[in-house]
Amino acid sequence: MKKINNKFWLGILTAFAFYGIVKVLLTTEILSDVNQSMLLLIGVNIMLAVSLNLITGITGQFSIGHAGFMSVGAYTSAILTLDYNVPFIPAILAGGLLAAVFGVLIGMPTLRLNGDYLAIATLGFGEIIRIIMLNTEFVGGASGLSGIPAKTTWTMLFFFTLISVVLINNFIRSTHGRACIAIRENEIAAEAMGINTTRYKIIAFTIGALFAGMAGGLSAHTFYVITPGSFNFLKSFEIIVMVVLGGLGSTAGSIVGAVFVTLLYTYLREFPEWRMIIYSIVLILMMIFRPSGLLGVSKFSFGKFGKKEAKANDAIKSSGTP
Amino acid sequence: MEYFIQQLINGISVGSIYALIALGYTMVYGIIKLINFAHGDVFMVGSFIGLYSAKYLANAGLPPIVVLLLSLIISMTISALLGISIERLAYKPLRKSTRIAALITAIGVSFLLEYTGVLILGPQAKGFPDIMDKKQYHLFGSSIQVESNQIMILLTTIILMLVLQYIVRYTKTGKAMRAVSFDVEAARLMGINVDRTISATFAIGSALAAAAGVIFGMTYNSVDPLMGVMPGLKAFVAAVLGGIGSIPGALVGGLLLGTVETEISSLGFSSWRDGVAFAVLILILIFRPSGLFGKNVREKV
Numbered sequence: 001m002k003k004i005n006n007k008f009w010l011g012i013l014t015a016f017a018f019y020g021i022v023k024v025l026l027t028t029e030i031l032s033d034v035n036q037s038m039l040l041l042i043g044v045n046i047m048l049a050v051s052l053n054l055i056t057g058i059t060g061q062f063s064i065g066h067a068g069f070m071s072v073g074a075y076t077s078a079i080l081t082l083d084y085n086v087p088f089i090p091a092i093l094a095g096g097l098l099a100a101v102f103g104v105l106i107g108m109p110t111l112r113l114n115g116d117y118l119a120i121a122t123l124g125f126g127e128i129i130r131i132i133m134l135n136t137e138f139v140g141g142a143s144g145l146s147g148i149p150a151k152t153t154w155t156m157l158f159f160f161t162l163i164s165v166v167l168i169n170n171f172i173r174s175t176h177g178r179a180c181i182a183i184r185e186n187e188i189a190a191e192a193m194g195i196n197t198t199r200y201k202i203i204a205f206t207i208g209a210l211f212a213g214m215a216g217g218l219s220a221h222t223f224y225v226i227t228p229g230s231f232n233f234l235k236s237f238e239i240i241v242m243v244v245l246g247g248l249g250s251t252a253g254s255i256v257g258a259v260f261v262t263l264l265y266t267y268l269r270e271f272p273e274w275r276m277i278i279y280s281i282v283l284i285l286m287m288i289f290r291p292s293g294l295l296g297v298s299k300f301s302f303g304k305f306g307k308k309e310a311k312a313n314d315a316i317k318s319s320g321t322p
Numbered sequence: 323m324e325y326f327i328q329q330l331i332n333g334i335s336v337g338s339i340y341a342l343i344a345l346g347y348t349m350v351y352g353i354i355k356l357i358n359f360a361h362g363d364v365f366m367v368g369s370f371i372g373l374y375s376a377k378y379l380a381n382a383g384l385p386p387i388v389v390l391l392l393s394l395i396i397s398m399t400i401s402a403l404l405g406i407s408i409e410r411l412a413y414k415p416l417r418k419s420t421r422i423a424a425l426i427t428a429i430g431v432s433f434l435l436e437y438t439g440v441l442i443l444g445p446q447a448k449g450f451p452d453i454m455d456k457k458q459y460h461l462f463g464s465s466i467q468v469e470s471n472q473i474m475i476l477l478t479t480i481i482l483m484l485v486l487q488y489i490v491r492y493t494k495t496g497k498a499m500r501a502v503s504f505d506v507e508a509a510r511l512m513g514i515n516v517d518r519t520i521s522a523t524f525a526i527g528s529a530l531a532a533a534a535g536v537i538f539g540m541t542y543n544s545v546d547p548l549m550g551v552m553p554g555l556k557a558f559v560a561a562v563l564g565g566i567g568s569i570p571g572a573l574v575g576g577l578l579l580g581t582v583e584t585e586i587s588s589l590g591f592s593s594w595r596d597g598v599a600f601a602v603l604i605l606i607l608i609f610r611p612s613g614l615f616g617k618n619v620r621e622k623v
Contacts, residue, residue, distance in 0.1 A: 109608050121607050124600035131597035276437035283430035288415045291423035
């Protein structure tokens with residue numbers, strides 16, 4: 001217990017040290033504009049990756065609709081600051097809350113599905129949210145919203161990111177988090193042990209959506225413009241890629257994955273025609289040679305073709321029991 | 323009423339394109355339980371191969387029907403080879419790996435095909451040559467129109483379906499495919515070469531997607547490297563709708579989705595079309611998770 005606490009404070013200390021260094025770099029204007037916006041993007045992506053990790057990595061529910069939650073948060077907070085002059089922090093929180101409501105709404109009917117079917121349903125929901133935005137004049141339709149005040153500063157972003165990482169990480173370590181891990185490892189066994197699996201799946205979905213919504217709000221207030229097209233399923237894939245590259249089920253991994261993908265994206269921007277090709281080759285090679293991700297700790301499967309169960313089956317076969 | 327029937331006919335011709343792509347999805351999913359996201363891009367590649375071979379063959383002065391058949395065959399053959407090599411290079415090393423790793427790889431392959439296409443062909447849409455002259459027929463003297471193109475599409479789809487049905491039902495490969503999708507280990511014990519069967523599945527699925535690509539090019543006269551994304555997703559929806567793993571299901575799902583979409587567009591909600599497709603998907607998943615034709619598999623405890 002003591003050790004965990006030490007690790008926790010060490011992490012917080014490192015984060016603040018990083019914050020201080022960047023703050024100095026920003027005030028002395030050593031950082032270029034590109035690097036500045038990259039830093040903000042990294043923060044937003046960390047929030048997205050860590051929140052998706054709670055859903056996919058910890059609870060084992062494969063969701064490809066994370067960009068949908070992000071867009072709900074982005075649109076809500078942008079409309080609040082643009083049209084209703086709501087201050088920045090309440091607007092972001094409101095965006096997160098509405099996204100959380102969507103998390104409950106989507107979670108309730110779909111979480112009876114599992115594995116691939118849940119993935120497809122969430123993909124469908126993400127696309128439906130995008131198409132609703134696309135066809136609603138109130139939120140700007142296809143051209144989206146522009147002229148959103150760029151209110152996301154480094155300090156704001158840092159604290160939002162830090163708080164979300166700490167909260168999610170503490171949730172994972174709590175009793176509830178253990179219940180979620182139990183669901184990931186074996187849903188039927190978890191149910192038999194008296195865990196209300198549906199409830200925990202909805203909790204995980206809601207918390208994930210909450211932070212994705214806030215990340216959306218922060219990114220909307222960083223880049224002036226949001227369009228429905230920026231929250232399509234490619235964005236959802238990108239978030240999954242961060243989580244998987246970092247290592248499913250590991251918060252530190254999600255952070256590393258988010259940083260890695262953002263860096264890769266930003267620095268490959270100079271070779272636009274090669275960017276996506278290099279990116280996809282990295283993905284494929286990574287999955288073939290290190291499927292557990294950069295910092296992966298746990299391997300788990302979504303079905304009977306997974307390694308773990310294959311191993312278990314082998315064990316049963318070799319021991320001779322039918 | 324006539325308007326409705328007209329839209330139904332248009333819907334069936336869009337739906338048969340979805341159905342052809344959905345077959346590839348459903349076969350691959352049925353065998354290795356992988357959502358092959360790259361399938362929509364194989365469709366794109368097939369379309370481009372069709373475009374270039376049709377151009378080349380038409381310049382050689384062959385009659386239109388020969389041009390059509392030859393470019394279909396060329397496109398289907400090359401795409402089948404592409405499908406096999408994708409499976410060998412990207413998916414086979416992951417066969418024992420986690421589902422999510424395989425899925426991410428499929429997404430990676432999809433990006434790779436799309437952006438290699440952009441790099442080689444440029445991002446702009448290209449015009450597809452008119453292989454056959456388009457004629458319009460009126461059904462029973464009414465105002466309902468049927469284009470020669472639509473008849474051709476339907477014919478091609480039906481012929482390909484029959485061939486597929488024959489392969490799956492009566493050939494050795496088809497029997498092996500059914501056995502592997504039923505139980506991989508048991509099939510292996512019975513002496514079935516599982517790797518070869520999976521390759522064959524990819525080859526057949528990719529060939530069907532390529533045929534759909536050529537047909538798509540002829541219908542919409544425009545192809546581009548990113549065109550596989552939406553039809554790919556829609557075809558996947560169609561496969562799920564019909565019950566993934568079921569061949570008649572893919573056909574029915576594709577036709578149903580195409581019809582619903584066209585009717586929605588004709589009612590003036592064309593910008594909601596994609597949303598409706600996904601809404602149908604979610605409703606189906608909630609009320610009948612294994613699709614219209616799927617078997618309900620109980621989870622083993």
